[in-house]
Amino acid sequence: MSGAESVSKMATIAQPSSFWRRVRAIIITVSMFAASFVARAAAEQMRVGYGSLSTSYASIWVAGEARLFQKNGIDAEVLYLESALVRSALLTGEIAMGGMSGTTMAAPRLQGADPILIASFLNSLQYRLVVRPEIRSVADLKGKRVGVAGFGLGAHRGAQVMISKLGLNPDTDVIMLQIGGDPTRLAALLAGTIDASVFNPPLYKRAVESGMRVLANIEEMNFPVQASALVTTERFTKKNFELTRRAVRSIIEAIHVIKTNSELTKRAIRKYLRFKDDRDTDEAYQIMRDVLPRKPYPTVEGVKAVLDELSPKLPAAKTAQPREFMDTRFIEELDRSGFIDRLYK
Numbered sequence: 001m002s003g004a005e006s007v008s009k010m011a012t013i014a015q016p017s018s019f020w021r022r023v024r025a026i027i028i029t030v031s032m033f034a035a036s037f038v039a040r041a042a043a044e045q046m047r048v049g050y051g052s053l054s055t056s057y058a059s060i061w062v063a064g065e066a067r068l069f070q071k072n073g074i075d076a077e078v079l080y081l082e083s084a085l086v087r088s089a090l091l092t093g094e095i096a097m098g099g100m101s102g103t104t105m106a107a108p109r110l111q112g113a114d115p116i117l118i119a120s121f122l123n124s125l126q127y128r129l130v131v132r133p134e135i136r137s138v139a140d141l142k143g144k145r146v147g148v149a150g151f152g153l154g155a156h157r158g159a160q161v162m163i164s165k166l167g168l169n170p171d172t173d174v175i176m177l178q179i180g181g182d183p184t185r186l187a188a189l190l191a192g193t194i195d196a197s198v199f200n201p202p203l204y205k206r207a208v209e210s211g212m213r214v215l216a217n218i219e220e221m222n223f224p225v226q227a228s229a230l231v232t233t234e235r236f237t238k239k240n241f242e243l244t245r246r247a248v249r250s251i252i253e254a255i256h257v258i259k260t261n262s263e264l265t266k267r268a269i270r271k272y273l274r275f276k277d278d279r280d281t282d283e284a285y286q287i288m289r290d291v292l293p294r295k296p297y298p299t300v301e302g303v304k305a306v307l308d309e310l311s312p313k314l315p316a317a318k319t320a321q322p323r324e325f326m327d328t329r330f331i332e333e334l335d336r337s338g339f340i341d342r343l344y345k
Contacts, residue, residue: 043075044243050078050099051086052154053182053273054200055288056122056228057099058265059296063254065268066261071253072246080272082181084150090115096236097247101154102226102298102306106325110316114234117326118244119251120298122227122291127158128204129166129216130189131196138166141215146170147179147194154227155185157309158198161223162216202283225309226302237327248330249339255292256343265289295340298326 046069050057060078063069069076081089086098087105091113105115135141146163148156160170168174177194179185185197190210199207208214230251237244258265265288266281275281303322311317334340 043070043073044240045075045077046097046243046247047077047079047095048097048099048247049081049086049089049095051081051084051104051181052099052149052200052228053080053203054228055202055269055273055284055291056126056200058258058268058272058288059119059121059251059254059292060099060230061268061272062257062265063250065271066254066257066264068250068253068257069247072250074243074246074250076247076250082149082184084153087115087153090231090233093233093235096240096243097230097232099228100231101157102229102303102325103157103309104153105229105231106303106306106310106317107152107314109325110310110314110320115231116234116237117226117229117298117303118232118237118328118330119230119248119296120226120293120302121229121296123293123299123302124224125154125158125161125218125227126200126287126291127155127162127198127218128201128214129159129162129196129198129218130204130207130212131215132189132192133211133213135195135213135215138168138215141166141196142168142173143175144195145175145177145193147177147185147188147197149181149185150178151176155198157306158218159196161225161309162198162218162221165221165223166216201287202280205280205283223305224299224301225305226298229298230296234327245330245333249334252296252331252334252340253343255294255296258288258292259294259344262289294344295331295335297328297331 048060050060064076064078086100089095090098091108109115146159148159163170163174179188179194182199182203186207188194189197189207189212262285266285269275269281269284273284300322303325307317307320
């Protein structure tokens with residue numbers, strides 16, 4: 001046999017081996033895709049919304065970014081729904097859970113709906129009342145236009161509390177206008193369409209850097225209240241008890257990630273708050289890490305403060321019991337089992 005014939009024969013013999021390697025690679029790829037598809041299909045789907053571009057809702061973003069929902073068998077879609085949309089979407093069943101203030105969820109419950117607090121992100125308000133530069137005193141605020149996200153929502157209640165504590169009547173001494181979410185209100189304030197609004201840190205600093213002034217800081221006013229929270233409906237928990245438990249577990253794990261993994265958390269901040277400045281990102285992270293409770297229980301005192309604020313316009317709030325607005329079974333179970341404490345060991 002010549003050398004050329006020998007080489008040709010060797011190539012012919014090698015072809016089947018090469019062919020089967022390619023077939024095997026294709027089978028492995030298809031199998032991996034199929035396994036991924038099956039795992040995704042097996043995970044229970046759920047939509048989770050949040051109503052403000054605030055660090056208060058970081059646990060929701062991080063649970064998504066760190067794939068904690070998936071880890072707990074949930075295929076979660078995280079959605080930003082400006083202002084009141086998150087509440088209406090929850091009550092109509094378009095989302096399963098939503099991040100919103102205690103005020104935002106309490107009003108419809110007092111009117112017969114069934115929203116329920118299952119975790120608390122913040123048990124106090126952080127709002128700053130930010131005004132145009134020409135407003136130098138409380139007296140200058142009288143008669144001015146105050147922009148809020150929507151009547152009855154968190155920013156509206158925050159504005160009412162601060163204006164009241166400054167000695168003005170929020171119903172008669174200023175003009176409250178429903179403007180929309182944080183970006184919309186900030187743009188309106190800078191353009192002079194409104195004279196004042198309320199913002200959480202670190203967003204209020206953007207207004208200050210553009211020449212606006214902070215007239216009041218609610219953190220200095222000693223006003224404990226149920227602020228940002230994870231809310232679902234009693235209908236959902238009854239039908240999806242185990243899914244709700246795993247969702248709360250995901251949020252608790254996300255709080256742990258926020259407190260221990262700055263790199264991942266800052267990546268989430270840049271994505272969801274659209275920050276480009278490292279200084280803003282760092283400040284937002286410090287706030288999140290410091291204020292988020294390891295065990296995110298809603299508080300009776302915080303919900304009572306919400307009901308007290310609502311009682312003048314919603315008489316049912318006067319006799320409502322704060323515990324009727326919260327379902328802490330899911331946190332309590334994880335707490336009693338030692339799960340939360342073990343995360344930090």
